[in-house]
Structure formats: structure tokens, C-alpha cells
Amino acid sequence: MLMGGAALDAVGVPLPDETLAAARASDGILLGAIGGYKWDANEKHLKPETGLLDIRAGLGVFANLRPVTVFPQLVDASPLKKDIAEGVDIMVVRELTGGIYFGRPRGFGTNDNGEETGFNTEIYSVSEIDRIARVAFEVARKRGGKLCSVDKANVLEASMLWRKRVTAIASEFPDVELSHMYVDNAAMQLVRNPKQFDTIVTNNIFGDILSDEASMITGSIGMLSSASVGESGPGLFEPIHGSAPDIAGQDKANPIATILSGAMLLKYGLGAEDAAKRIETAVAQTLDNGFRTGDIYSPGTTLVGCKRMGMEVLKALESHRRHRREEEGGELWEILEVEVITPPRLGKTYVPDFKLKIHDFSALLETKATSAISVPFDLSGYKWYASQLQLYLQVSPMHKKNNDETPYVALALILWPYMLEQGLTVHAVFKFSIYDHSNRMYCGCKADYNFDFKNNYSKKECLIPLQELLKWSSFLVDDSCVFGVEILKIDVSSPERKEVVVQHKATTVQNFFVQKKGFVEGTYTWTVNNFHELELKNFFCSPTFEVGGHKWYICMYPRGDRCSTDCLSLHLCLDAPNDLPRESKNVAKMTLSIQDQKNGKHVTITTGSALLSNYSLVVFRGSWGWPNFIPLKKFKDPSGGYLVESNCVVKADLTIVGSSNDG
Numbered sequence: 087m088l089m090g091g092a093a094l095d096a097v098g099v100p101l102p103d104e105t106l107a108a109a110r111a112s113d114g115i116l117l118g119a120i121g122g123y124k125w126d127a128n129e130k131h132l133k134p135e136t137g138l139l140d141i142r143a144g145l146g147v148f149a150n151l152r153p154v155t156v157f158p159q160l161v162d163a164s165p166l167k168k169d170i171a172e173g174v175d176i177m178v179v180r181e182l183t184g185g186i187y188f189g190r191p192r193g194f195g196t197n198d199n200g201e202e203t204g205f206n207t208e209i210y211s212v213s214e215i216d217r218i219a220r221v222a223f224e225v226a227r228k229r230g231g232k233l234c235s236v237d238k239a240n241v242l243e244a245s246m247l248w249r250k251r252v253t254a255i256a257s258e259f260p261d262v263e264l265s266h267m268y269v270d271n272a273a274m275q276l277v278r279n280p281k282q283f284d285t286i287v288t289n290n291i292f293g294d295i296l297s298d299e300a301s302m303i304t305g306s307i308g309m310l311s312s313a314s315v316g317e318s319g320p321g322l323f324e325p326i327h328g329s330a331p332d333i334a335g336q337d338k339a340n341p342i343a344t345i346l347s348g349a350m351l352l353k354y355g356l357g358a359e360d361a362a363k364r365i366e367t368a369v370a371q372t373l374d375n376g377f378r379t380g381d382i383y384s385p386g387t388t389l390v391g392c393k394r395m396g397m398e399v400l401k402a403l404e405s406h407r408r409h410r411r412e413e414e415g416g417e418l419w420e421i422l423e424v425e426v427i428t429p430p431r432l433g434k435t436y437v438p439d440f441k442l443k444i445h446d447f448s449a450l451l452e453t454k455a456t457s458a459i460s461v462p463f464d465l466s467g468y469k470w471y472a473s474q475l476q477l478y479l480q481v482s483p484m485h486k487k488n489n490d491e492t493p494y495v496a497l498a499l500i501l502w503p504y505m506l507e508q509g510l511t512v513h514a515v516f517k518f519s520i521y522d523h524s525n526r527m528y529c530g531c532k533a534d535y536n537f538d539f540k541n542n543y544s545k546k547e548c549l550i551p552l553q554e555l556l557k558w559s560s561f562l563v564d565d566s567c568v569f570g571v572e573i574l575k576i577d578v579s580s581p582e583r584k585e586v587v588v589q590h591k592a593t594t595v596q597n598f599f600v601q602k603k604g605f606v607e608g609t610y611t612w613t614v615n616n617f618h619e620l621e622l623k624n625f626f627c628s629p630t631f632e633v634g635g636h637k638w639y640i641c642m643y644p645r646g647d648r649c650s651t652d653c654l655s656l657h658l659c660l661d662a663p664n665d666l667p668r669e670s671k672n673v674a675k676m677t678l679s680i681q682d683q684k685n686g687k688h689v690t691i692t693t694g695s696a697l698l699s700n701y702s703l704v705v706f707r708g709s710w711g712w713p714n715f716i717p718l719k720k721f722k723d724p725s726g727g728y729l730v731e732s733n734c735v736v737k738a739d740l741t742i743v744g745s746s747n748d749g
Contacts, residue, residue: 089105091120091125114321117141121331147183148214149217149222149314153311164304165302174303185244208289218287219287222287231262234285235287236272236287237289238292269288276299306382308325310343311324311350325347369399377390440571442481443568447567463596494550497549501514511536515575516572521569523560606742614735620642623644627641628641640657643656658710681727681735685727
């Protein structure tokens with residue numbers, strides 16, 4: 087689910103409603119780091135960090151748990167002396183939703199001398215203190231049985247109440263030893279003698295500072311996970327570090343904090359302590375094997391990147407053995423149970439007839455494209471309508487099934503309907519696939535569809551969840567992935583009903599490039615004032631308008647085109663498609679809409695990201711069209727607002743992105 091900067095780029099807000107709804111409906115949330123230089127200048131409500139505060143509030147989480155553990159393998163990476171850092175194992179429990187960060191009043195003002203002032207309020211209620219205290223006592227009870235409450239009760243009234251209530255709650259946990267410490271002394275003791283602490287509980291601002299200080303004892307914040315929990319509902323589990331934009335995309339980040347956050351989710355969110363322990367053991371085994379990212383590297387160890395470190399942890403997890411001994415037939419047997427995590431299972435397929443390699447896949451997501459459409463590929467053996475059957479492969483990177491918010495990468499076939507005679511139905515059997523680089527094979531699923539004039543888009547087949555594609559490096563290499571389609575069989579329903587023998591030619595490979603730079607956007611509104619006069623024609627066109635250095639126009643078929651007689655048909659056309667080079671140069675996303683003049687809403691249809699080239703437009707006859715744009719009955723309904731008297735309003739929106747060179 088989208089959140090933070092990714093959500094801002096995709097939908098314009100740092101926490102979409104659907105993300106919060108999905109989070110509330112889950113058993114636990116694993117959150118990636120958010121933020122980056124790109125959004126630093128945004129207004130506060132449009133900063134990625136606002137999404138983090140909003141999801142915490144939306145989930146009602148108030149207790150932040152930050153374990154600070156010095157791995158024996160990394161004790162030399164600590165800035166503290168070995169004898170001080172060795173064996174440190176602390177849990178910091180921080181109150182998350184109260185105190186000076188959220189207290190009212192706050193703001194700016196002017197003092198009696200006319201100087202500008204800024205002010206915040208440190209405030210806590212009894213209920214806020216009691217609930218965080220109980221969480222801390224429960225955590226301490228599961229650890230070493232010692233809890234240190236940190237405050238500033240010698241100066242601050244809020245801290246005086248804090249100490250009073252924590253002391254009162256201690257009577258509910260007689261098995262936990264409680265101590266109190268002022269925050270300035272606690273900051274000093276964390277570097278002087280950190281092993282004296284087992285569990286620390288403190289308010290929001292003190293916890294923010296002390297947990298960051300404690301994290302450096304480990305040598306790197308790239309090693310530390312955290313959990314945010316409430317009284318009920320799912321918890322939020324995340325690494326304590328930020329998004330590290332200075333090294334983003336360079337394969338340098340340390341993934342261990344995120345991996346251990348997953349272990350915390352299992353332990354504190356799902357109660358699966360054994361599974362959590364296996365992950366923690368796998369991390370320790372990876373460190374024992376000498377693998378290090380740059381932040382924890384030392385001479386004599388093996389320097390690896392983020393992906394390699396993650397794979398090494400996965401290998402350790404896959405080879406993890408839980409031993410159980412049992413006696414059978416007088417002999418002692420050792421049972422080895424191996425837990426294996428593998429990518430999603432897709433069936434093996436043969437080399438496809440057509441391959442579409444999408445470069446810069448992340449850029450395709452950032453452009454918010456609903457799909458990417460290839461140039462056509464030919465299939466021999468079909469001669470109806472004076473041409474070979476030509477198909478297009480459509481890749482939808484964020485398709486969602488009905489009643490399922492999980493985004494999938496889905497594939498579909500498009501058959502250009504003008505290449506069919508009316509009354510024909512083409513039944514095609516095919517396989518969609520994605521290339522698995524690790525196993526050097528295509529894997530996917532089988533599908534079939536009945537194509538005709540009005541149904542020229544096959545059903546979208548969900549090939550793989552988007553997050554799985556992004557997760558498994560075997561599918562996505564250097565931000566590129568390869569999709570394929572293999573045509574197995576074609577049946578044509580016609581007076582001469584026959585089965586077409588599919589003549590496989592050499593595999594066609596097309597490269598689809600998307601660049602993040604070079605956005606060109608344009609909008610054109612066409613008001614048709616005399617529709618009733620013009621509807622006697624087969625079609626009529628708007629004046630031309632220019633977007634991206636090309637002249638365009640809208641073509642309307644008022645009684646439907648040859649593919650549709652009961653619907654209004656709209657086409658978006660290039661004035662001079664033959665002027666485009668045959669090879670792809672741009673990726674275009676096009677939208678046409680008709681306005682409901684009574685309520686201002688629109689009926690809208692949008693293409694995916696299509697290659698803007700002479701090759702694709704010649705096949706499309708210089709245009710992209712929607713034969714079944716809106717039923718004529720609905721369009722002409724006098725109670726509606728699409729056709730008012732003899733007027734209708736059509737709008738075209740175009741976005742032309744970067745460049746695309748068909749390799």
C-alpha cells in the first residue's frame with residue numbers, strides 16, 4: 087500500500103484513505119522508511135512525515151518499542167569501549183501520541199517586549215500515563231523484570247504526575263523492579279554503563295532523544311527495529327532509520343533493521359515468537375558468516391550491498407533447522423525440519439511468441455500509468471479481413487481484483503477489432519508469463535478469451551502481486567522485467583468455422599522505456615453546439631490542437647462506428663501520424679471524457695501508456711478509439727446532462743512522457 091512520498095507522487099496525499107483502511111483491517115503493518123529531499127519544501131500537511139503521524143493516530147498506537155541490542159559480531163562497531171558495549175540489551179518504551187509534540191496550546195506569539203516567541207505545551211493526562219506504564223511493565227515482565235522510568239520530576243509538573251502514576255501502576259506488577267531516573271542522568275548513564283538498563287519507559291520527547299542515543303551504541307541505526315502498538319488493533323512495525331535519500335537506489339542500505347521489524351511484527355503483533363526467533367537467528371547467522379553492509383563493515387569481513395545482505399539472511403533462514411529427537415525402534419533419530427521461503431509459484435512456460443521488456447519499471451509506477459501497451463505483434467495463419475491477426479500485450483502494474491485492495495501486475499491481450507468482420511468470434515488460448523532470471527525460465531499462467539467487435543480486450547489475468555514483483559530480485563533486475571505471451575490455439579466462429587494453425591515465428595522482442603523526466607501535459611475542451619445536425623453524418627471532427635509538438639483532433643461517430651451501432655464512438659487522432667518515425671520515441675497516456683453538464687461530472691476512459699510511434703499509429707489508423715464510449719440511449723436521455731438541447735462537451739487530456747526507443 088502507498089504511503090509517504092510514494093503516495094504523494096501517486097495520489098497527492100501522504101496517507102490515502104484506502105491505505106489507512108487496509109491497515110486498520112490487518113493483523114499487523116510492516117512499514118518502510120518514508121521521506122526524501124524531493125518533498126522537503128512541501129507544506130506541512132503534504133510532507134511524507136505527516137503520513138506517519140496520521141497513520142499512528144489513525145491506528146491508535148501510543149507505545150513505541152525500540153530494542154537496542156549489540157550483536158556480539160558487531161561489538162567492535164560500537165563507539166563505546168568493548169567492555170561497555172558488549173552484552174547491551176535494552177528495550178526503550180516511548181509514549182508516542184502525547185506530550186510536547188501534540189500538546190495544546192502551541193504556536194507563535196509576541197511577548198511584552200514585542201519580540202516574536204514560539205511556544206509548545208508538555209501535557210499528559212492520567213489515562214495516557216497509565217496505559218503506557220502498563221505496556222512497559224508487561225514488556226519488562228517478559229524480559230529481565232527491571233523497569234526504569236525516566237522523567238524530569240524535579241522541575242516539570244508533567245513529569246511529577248508521570249512519576250506519581252508510574253509508581254501507582256507498579257503495584258499491579260509486583261514481580262517487576264521499578265526505579266526512577268532523571269533524563270539528564272539517564273542520557274549520561276546510557277554511555278557510561280548501558281548494561282544497567284533492561285527496560286526504559288519515558289515520555290514522547292525524552293524517548294525520541296534517548297532512543298536515538300541508545301541506538302548508536304549498536305554502531306548503526308541500520309540494525310534497529312521498532313514497534314508501535316495500542317490497546318487494541320494492529321501494531322505498526324518499522325525500522326528506526328529514515329529513507330536515506332543520499333544512497334537511494336545504490337544498493338547500499340542495510341536491510342537488517344527492516345528484517346528485524348518483521349520479526350517484531352511476528353512476536354508482538356501476531357504472537358508467533360518461535361517464527362520471530364528464527365528470523366533473529368538467521369540474522370545472527372548471516373553476521374557470523376561475515377557479511378556486512380557499508381555501515382557496519384570492518385576489515386576482514388565481506389562487504390555486500392542491500393540485496394545481497396537480504397539474500398544471505400534468506401539463505402540462513404531457509405537452511406534453519408529445528409532439531410527434535412525422538413526414539414523409534416530402539417534407535418535415536420534426528421528429525422530435521424527445513425523452512426523454505428520461495429517466490430510466488432507460477433507454472434513453467436515455453437519461450438513466448440512475444441516478449442515485452444519494460445525498462446525503468448519504477449518510473450512506470452511513478453507516472454501513475456494504468457497500463458503499458460505494446461506495439462502490435464503478428465500471428466500467422468489468420469487471413470480474415472485482408473490482414474493477419476494482430477495483437478497487443480497490455481501490462482497493468484497496479485490492477486486490483488474485485489473486493490481486494492492488493493495491487494497485482496496483470497496482463498491482457500488486445501485484438502484490434504477493425505481487423506475482424508462482423509459476426510466473427512475469435513477464441514484464443516494463450517499463456518502469459520514473466521521471466522525468472524534466477525532460474526532462467528519463463529513462468530506464468532494459461533488463459534483464454536472470446537474476442538469480437540465489442541470485446542477486444544481479454545480479461546486481465548493477475549500474474550503476480552506488485553509487492554512480490556518488487557520484492558523478488560529474480561523477476562526485477564536493474565529495475566527491468568520481461569513479460570511474455572505465447573499463443574497456443576485459435577478458433578474462429580464463422581460460416582466457414584475453422585481452427586487456425588498457429589504458425590510460430592521467431593520470437594519478437596520489444597523494449598519499453600519510461601523516463602521520469604520530460605512530462606508534457608495538455609488539455610483540450612471541444613464544445614459541440616449542433617449535435618443534432620451533425621449526427622446525420624458518419625463522423626465529424628474537432629478543430630486541431632497541439633500537445634507535445636504534435637497536432638491532435640477528436641473524432642466523434644454519432645451513431646457508432648463499424649464496431650458499435652448502439653454506442654457513441656470517440657477517437658483521439660494525430661493529424662499527421664505518418665510524420666512520426668517508425669521506432670518509438672515517446673510514451674503517451676490519453677484520456678477522453680464527456681461532461682454531465684448538470685452535475686459537472688464526466689464519463690472518462692483512459693489508455694495505458696502507449697508507444698507513440700508510426701508503427702503503432704498506422705495500425706490504429708492514426709488514432710486511439712473507444713467504439714463503446716457511452717451507450718446512445720444514455721447519452722441522449724433528456725433526464726441526463728450529457729446532451730443538453732443540441733450541446734455536448736468533450737475533453738481530451740494527454741500526457742507525453744520521456745522517450746521510448748524500440749530496440
